Structures are given as structure tokens and as C-alpha cells.
Amino acid sequence: AQTVTQSQPEMSVQEAETVTLSCTYDTSENNYYLFWYKQPPSRQMILVIRQEAYKQQNATENRFSVNFQKAAKSFSLKISDSQLGDTAMYFCAFMKPTNTGANSKLTFGKGITLSVRP
Amino acid sequence: NAGVTQTPKFQVLKTGQSMTLQCAQDMNHNSMYWYRQDPGMGLRLIYYSASEGTTDKGEVPNGYNVSRLNKREFSLRLESAAPSQTSVYFCASSFHNRESYGYTFGSGTRLTVV
Numbered sequence A: 001a002q003t004v005t006q007s008q009p010e011m012s013v014q015e016a017e018t019v020t021l022s023c024t025y026d027t028s029e030n031n032y033y034l035f036w037y038k039q040p041p042s043r044q045m046i047l048v049i050r051q052e053a054y055k056q057q058n059a060t061e062n063r064f065s066v067n068f069q070k071a072a073k074s075f076s077l078k079i080s081d082s083q084l085g086d087t088a089m090y091f092c093a094f095m096k097p098t099n100t101g102a103n104s105k106l107t108f109g110k111g112i113t114l115s116v117r118p
Numbered sequence B: 001n002a003g004v005t006q007t008p009k010f011q012v013l014k015t016g017q018s019m020t021l022q023c024a025q026d027m028n029h030n031s032m033y034w035y036r037q038d039p040g041m042g043l044r045l046i047y048y049s050a051s052e053g054t055t056d057k058g059e060v061p062n063g064y065n066v067s068r069l070n071k072r073e074f075s076l077r078l079e080s081a082a083p084s085q086t087s088v089y090f091c092a093s094s095f096h097n098r099e100s101y102g103y104t105f106g107s108g109t110r111l112t113v114v
Helices: none
Strands: A003-005 A010-014 A019-021 A024-026 A033-039 A046-052 A064-069 A074-079 A088-095 A106-108 A112-117 B004-007 B010-013 B019-025 B031-038 B042-049 B065-068 B074-078 B087-096 B101-105 B109-113
Touching (some): A003 A106, A010 A019, A019 A112, A024 A074, A033 A064, A033 A074, A046 A064, A046 A074, A106 B031, A106 B042, B019 B031, B019 B087, B042 B065, B042 B074, B074 B087
Antiparallel strands (some): A019 A074, A033 A046, A033 A088, A064 A074, A088 A106, B004 B019, B019 B074, B031 B042, B031 B087, B065 B074, B087 B101, B087 B109
């Protein structure tokens, strides 16, 4: 079974600065996907970024980028130029794709609460 | 497109009461899921349905039942609610093929059992 660990329960960052959220995972699989989800106070789960394990290049989406270290089983999220709207809970998640494409369950970490200070 | 629609958004139950959480998706996804979110625990899988007509237990299935009514709808039933089932419940659906994959969440149901 896969496990996802987010060891920092809370973080705070000044507006316009950069912050890195940590995530480690444990799996014996070689092919898998990793995700960061954002959950603002509205409760909606919003996909921030995703990474396929077979890709060596780190994924980037505007101000969001990841540092994917497959050997170390580490998947950190870097938020550049932090904005007040980035205040939210962030979840790291793991998915092992199946051969049929169905039944692609997500395994989540416990989440980290990020506060962006004005 | 509506995506994944959950009803109700809020519910208060008394211990021992029953209720069904409804979920429907309009994206023609094969797989659907029910998760619960508790403080400090992240989201945990309750039940899932890989395809129409099949359902399987997830990590925390005790106290719940599910029905995959058709490809669009996947309901979660609490037969006898307990305070430990106070949580936020999320329904989700997914697709995955050689070219792409996607996972869509509903907006959640906040359930309080008193």
C-alpha cells in the first residue's frame, strides 16, 4: 500500500515571497502520478499541479513548480510570488494508474495549512 | 458543464438516523469515489466504483453502503449514523486512458451527527 506524508501541519509566508511545501511518499511501484491539490475555505478541491513519475522534468504551472526526486520519493511544491489568494490547505496525493484505466484511487497526505501574510 | 454534483451541501443528523448522500457526474467518467475528510487526517477513501455495476471497499468502509445506480450516479448511505461519522464527504469521478487522465471532485457535504 502507498503512503503519503506531509510532516508540516502549518506554514506561513509573506506576500510576494517564495514558500516550499514538503511531501514524501512510499511505494514499490515504478509508474505512478503525483498531485498537489489546493483546498480554499470554500472547500472545493482544486488541482494545482501534477507529475508523472516517468517524466524526469519537473512540472511547472505558472507560479507553481515541483521538485520531484524519484529516488528519494520526495515531491515538494514551490509557490513563487505568494499571493493572498494562495491561503488554503494543500494536499499531496499519489495515484497508481491501472491497466484498464479504471479504479485510479488517490491516496492523500494529511495536508498543510498555508497562510499568506499581507 | 456541472461536473460532479453532490447533494445536500449540509446536513445535521441525530445518532441512529439514516440518510443517503447523492452524487452525479455528467462527464461520462467510468470510475467514481467517496472520500471523507477529517481534521488532521486528509481525505480517506470510503468506497469506490471502478465501473458501472461494481463497487469495492476503500480504507474506511465501516458504517457505510454505496450504490452505483448507473454510470452517472453513485450514492453513499449511512444506515445508522454515529457521531464518529461527522465529517466532510467528497464524491469524485475519474477517467484514465493512454493519452490523458482526470479527476474531478464535487463541492462536498458537511455532515454533523449529534
